Amino acid sequence: MTGRALARIAAAVVAVLLSAGAAADAGAADPAETARILRHGPWPMPWRPDPGNRLSGDAAAAALGRALFADPRLSADGSVACATCHRPDLHWTDGRPRSAGLAAGDRNAPSLVDVRRWRWFGWDGASDSLWAASLRPVLDPREMGGSIAALAGLVRGDPVLAGLYRQALGRAPLADDTALAVDAAKALAAFQETLASGRSPFDRFRDGLAAGDADAVSAYPADARRGLALFVGRGNCSVCHLGPAFTSGEFEDVGVGYFLERGRVDPGRADGIARLKASPFNRLGPWGDGGGADAAATRHVASQPRDFGLFKVPSLRNVARTAPYMHHGRLATLEAVVRHYSEVDEERLHPGRARLVRPLRLSEGEAADLVAFLRSLTSDER
Ligand code: HEC
Ligand code: HEC
Numbered sequence: 042m043t044g045r046a047l048a049r050i051a052a053a054v055v056a057v058l059l060s061a062g063a064a065a066d067a068g069a070a071d072p073a074e075t076a077r078i079l080r081h082g083p084w085p086m087p088w089r090p091d092p093g094n095r096l097s098g099d100a101a102a103a104a105l106g107r108a109l110f111a112d113p114r115l116s117a118d119g120s121v122a123c124a125t126c127h128r129p130d131l132h133w134t135d136g137r138p139r140s141a142g143l144a145a146g147d148r149n150a151p152s153l154v155d156v157r158r159w160r161w162f163g164w165d166g167a168s169d170s171l172w173a174a175s176l177r178p179v180l181d182p183r184e185m186g187g188s189i190a191a192l193a194g195l196v197r198g199d200p201v202l203a204g205l206y207r208q209a210l211g212r213a214p215l216a217d218d219t220a221l222a223v224d225a226a227k228a229l230a231a232f233q234e235t236l237a238s239g240r241s242p243f244d245r246f247r248d249g250l251a252a253g254d255a256d257a258v259s260a261y262p263a264d265a266r267r268g269l270a271l272f273v274g275r276g277n278c279s280v281c282h283l284g285p286a287f288t289s290g291e292f293e294d295v296g297v298g299y300f301l302e303r304g305r306v307d308p309g310r311a312d313g314i315a316r317l318k319a320s321p322f323n324r325l326g327p328w329g330d331g332g333g334a335d336a337a338a339t340r341h342v343a344s345q346p347r348d349f350g351l352f353k354v355p356s357l358r359n360v361a362r363t364a365p366y367m368h369h370g371r372l373a374t375l376e377a378v379v380r381h382y383s384e385v386d387e388e389r390l391h392p393g394r395a396r397l398v399r400p401l402r403l404s405e406g407e408a409a410d411l412v413a414f415l416r417s418l419t420s421d422e423r
């Protein structure tokens with residue numbers, strides 16, 4: 042081969058490398074990566090009302106729910122409202138590692154934004170509907186310490202609440218305490234269904250990629266773009282934080298530990314299934330609407346030893362607004378979360394489960410990129 046031919050081949054190789062680099066810069070990396078990115082949208086995705094709640098999607102019911110949500114009289118001593126721990130100004134969390142109502146709790150208060158989309162509620166999935174998850178804190182002695190009778194009495198006896206109830210249900214508050222408390226919980230659910238996250242820089246990038254819109258693609262910051270590549274690639278994050286809502290909606294172990302102080306443990310999902318099965322307010326019970334529609338998952342779920350210490354995979358939309366992190370709130374910042382995944386102690390992971398989490402050993406730059414990506418999931422509106 043002549044020297045000139047070699048030079049031509051070398052030039053061609055360089056050109057190919059350069060164009061591949063340019064494509065990566067434009068966000069249009071390899072097709073497999075693009076496909077993985079596209080699966081995280083479009084957003085918002087369609088939503089369907091809960092067939093187990095006849096007030097689901099109803100605006101008048103949401104108005105009653107909004108009033109109840111802010112009302113501290115739902116608690117035993119009149120000091121704790123839902124909004125005490127799910128504060129609108131803190132993206133519907135309380136900003137504390139672990140919540141405290143009437144007494145100190147063991148878990149971090151999750152945001153309620155997009156809560157209408159989940160199948161299981163609570164870090165341990167102890168509730169299978171949004172309305173049942175809304176009744177639970179009223180009755181929990183450490184949260185609000187209320188009762189069915191007190192909640193029913195409040196709705197019946199307060200003229201404003203009774204009026205809102207009449208508007209939503211088209212009848213006077215029921216005489217049966219449990220039926221009335223369940224209606225109140227269903228109205229609380231209808232209110233929380235209105236809390237939905239909007240579009241984020243990531244969504245504009247993702248849709249630009251889908252539509253071949255170079256401007257939208259190049260507007261996405263380069264560090265977030267590199268972090269996204271880690272998220273769907275070597276980081277393996279999308280295995281659990283999958284789809285447009287960035288969650289499988291199921292329960293996993295990422296090795297953050299389930300010990301509470303004084304040798305107590307939080308059994309997580311194992312306990313959640315037991316509590317779900319025992320609850321008269323689950324989808325198999327008499328209080329849901331739609332004749333037990335959507336009850337199959339509740340019927341089939343069974344507590345097993347391997348569920349011990351598993352917690353719900355949280356959505357990552359707006360995660361920059363919901364610090365601190367994890368079920369016990371022990372990781373204060375997104376940097377700390379990324380450090381956790383970078384250095385995770387494999388000894389702390391569940392034996393006998395597929396190893397989806399491994400120490401990633403990220404460089405400082407990679408860790409910063411991953412945080413930049415997580416921040417790009419913050420929606421535009423507050
Ligand atoms: C004392 C603080 C506190 C109060 C008061 C409180 N919550 Fe919560 N909320 C939490 C905590 C902590 C969790 C997680 C519970 C768990 O994992 O067991 C939670 C979980 C939830 C969930 C499940 C969210 C999800 O993504 O799984 C819903 C829904 C909810 N709360 C609604 C309400 C409503 C409605 C009220 C008022 C009736 C209320 N909360 C009162 C702290 C509180
Ligand atoms: C095996 C499934 C799985 C994988 C893989 C995974 N996560 Fe998670 N993630 C979870 C679970 C489960 C939690 C909650 C754990 C807990 O509280 O005990 C969580 C929590 C988080 C949180 C905190 C959210 C909050 O609201 O508290 C962030 C941020 C996060 N993960 C980001 C990532 C990133 C980035 C990666 C990739 C490096 C990743 N995750 C990989 C399952 C997973």
